Amino acid sequence: MQSVDVVVIGAGFAGLTAARELGHAGLDVLTLEARDRVGGRTWTEHRLGHDLELGANWIHWVQPHVWAEMTRYGREMIRSPRADEAYWRGADGSARAGTLDEFMALIDAGQQLVIDDVRTAIPRGSDPTVGAIQDLDRLSIQDRFDALGLDPEARAANESVWVGHVNAPLDQVGLSSALRWVAATGGHWQLMHEASSTYRVVDGMRGFTDLMAADVPGEIRFNTTVTAVTADGDGDGAIVETSDGTQIRARRVVSTLPVNAIAGIRFEPTLPAVWQRQSTETVASQGTKVWLRAQGHVPRFFAYGSQHDALSVLKAEFYLSDEQGDYTLLVGFGPEHARIDPEDLPGLQAAVDAVRPGLEITDATAHDWMTDPLARNTWMTHRPGQLTRDLAELREPAGAIHFATTDNANLWGGFIDGAIESGLREARRILDALA
Numbered sequence: 001m002q003s004v005d006v007v008v009i010g011a012g013f014a015g016l017t018a019a020r021e022l023g024h025a026g027l028d029v030l031t032l033e034a035r036d037r038v039g040g041r042t043w044t045e046h047r048l049g050h051d052l053e054l055g056a057n058w059i060h061w062v063q064p065h066v067w068a069e070m071t072r073y074g075r076e077m078i079r080s081p082r083a084d085e086a087y088w089r090g091a092d093g094s095a096r097a098g099t100l101d102e103f104m105a106l107i108d109a110g111q112q113l114v115i116d117d118v119r120t121a122i123p124r125g126s127d128p129t130v131g132a133i134q135d136l137d138r139l140s141i142q143d144r145f146d147a148l149g150l151d152p153e154a155r156a157a158n159e160s161v162w163v164g165h166v167n168a169p170l171d172q173v174g175l176s177s178a179l180r181w182v183a184a185t186g187g188h189w190q191l192m193h194e195a196s197s198t199y200r201v202v203d204g205m206r207g208f209t210d211l212m213a214a215d216v217p218g219e220i221r222f223n224t225t226v227t228a229v230t231a232d233g234d235g236d237g238a239i240v241e242t243s244d245g246t247q248i249r250a251r252r253v254v255s256t257l258p259v260n261a262i263a264g265i266r267f268e269p270t271l272p273a274v275w276q277r278q279s280t281e282t283v284a285s286q287g288t289k290v291w292l293r294a295q296g297h298v299p300r301f302f303a304y305g306s307q308h309d310a311l312s313v314l315k316a317e318f319y320l321s322d323e324q325g326d327y328t329l330l331v332g333f334g335p336e337h338a339r340i341d342p343e344d345l346p347g348l349q350a351a352v353d354a355v356r357p358g359l360e361i362t363d364a365t366a367h368d369w370m371t372d373p374l375a376r377n378t379w380m381t382h383r384p385g386q387l388t389r390d391l392a393e394l395r396e397p398a399g400a401i402h403f404a405t406t407d408n409a410n411l412w413g414g415f416i417d418g419a420i421e422s423g424l425r426e427a428r429r430i431l432d433a434l435a
């Protein structure tokens with residue numbers, strides 16, 4: 001049986017970070033990845049005539065872990081196009097159109113009110129469970145909107161912005177998601193908005209994660225699905241089993257599986273109760289991302305739908321041409337993955353018409369991360385109560401098994417930054433333990 005110091009399960013940002021740190025520290029590390037590529041929920045693919053991010057897209061310099069990696073690997077970023085036109089739904093559900101400035105003026109007061117208590121709720125973004133959040137965590141974002149008494153027109157627009165951010169119906173998402181993200185940007189919602197949806201990496205996430213993978217000293221074994229992890233009785237090692245029956249002994253194991261997908265591995269003894277609970281409950285995020293080809297070069301726009309629409313956000317991203325003429329690639333997000341079928345062009349056309357009338361959709365592509373057994377999640381948002389109840393416990397190792405995932409990060413949980421934070425954290429803990 002092969003024997004290594006550490007097996008890392010998964011080669012997304014959390015796994016690549018942990019494997020690199022442990023390998024550079026001199027440990028014998030083996031990374032097992034079920035897919036045929038690195039990157040996990042980041043995935044750059046050439047489709048619809050352009051390199052597209054089917055998973056994560058945007059990063060920002062206020063995300064310290066990801067920014068350190070950008071610097072380390074000499075990555076640059078580029079701004080997504082600014083919108084000239086804005087579309088949104090009014091209080092009666094009918095379409096509104098205006099400029100970006102008009103839309104921002106409409107949402108300004110409401111966006112501030114939603115997070116106005118952020119300084120007391122989460123005084124330090126790096127410690128998201130400390131503060132008045134302990135009492136507020138039972139609230140959903142919808143609860144907060146219900147209590148604000150906003151003018152209906154402003155309320156509709158403000159709700160739509162948050163549906164776009166959290167990729168789930170607002171009554172299912174903890175207010176904690178709004179508060180912790182804004183706490184991570186020093187209490188400024190405008191900066192949070194920019195951080196989560198503006199700058200993408202030149203050469204794509206693929207270029208980024210390929211450089212990280214090349215920097216991992218040990219082997220990254222692809223197409224290798226871990227099916228079981230059996231801990232030694234004395235907690236000083238484990239046996240990792242893969243789907244072809246191969247067994248590998250390791251002194252420590254790092255699982256990077258998202259909470260929604262952890263049931264894909266049989267752990268012996270069974271995982272701590274907190275993992276079982278979250279795996280059963282699942283986290284709140286349940287949305288989708290879709291790329292759409294629209295005929296012609298359309299004005300730069302973004303559009304917001306309501307949480308009842310198939311698309312909650314739609315924006316023009318790339319302007320291209322081929323033998324069929326000019327076209328624009330749009331990126332869309334929806335709050336419920338089952339409402340979007342990239343094969344159903346008439347359905348997609350109707351979804352687009354509902355939020356941005358006047359476009360002709362001719363093609364589309366997407367990856368359904370919610371039904372992908374290796375992910376079962378998009379960018380994590382918590383249900384009410386989950387953050388303060390579970391976050392600290394989710395970070396605790398179970399004997400020789402460690403958990404590095406963006407789902408248990410402190411600062412930008414749910415984002416790439418959080419994945420890197422978690423990989424660094426668990427690598428350090430393992431080095432301390434094995435020293």
Ligand SMILES: Cc1cc2nc3c(=O)[nH]c(=O)nc-3n(C[C@H](O)[C@H](O)[C@H](O)COP(=O)(O)OP(=O)(O)OC[C@H]3O[C@@H](n4cnc5c(N)ncnc54)[C@H](O)[C@@H]3O)c2cc1C
Pocket residue numbers: 009010011012013014015032033034035038039040041042054055056057058059196224225226227256257258261264265288289369373374375377378379380404405406407414415416417419
């Ligand atoms: C559509 C979408 C848009 C997003 N947009 C953004 C964004 O703009 N900015 C941002 O910062 N974040 C965004 N995110 C979130 C971001 O992608 C994740 O937070 C981050 O990539 C998670 O990294 P991770 O390493 O924790 O998990 P993952 O990337 O999920 O890595 C886990 C790895 O484990 C592997 N694995 C799972 N099960 C097994 C098994 N049994 N055996 C072996 N390997 C296994 C998986 O294949 C995967 O490679 C987005 C996510 C999605 C889906």
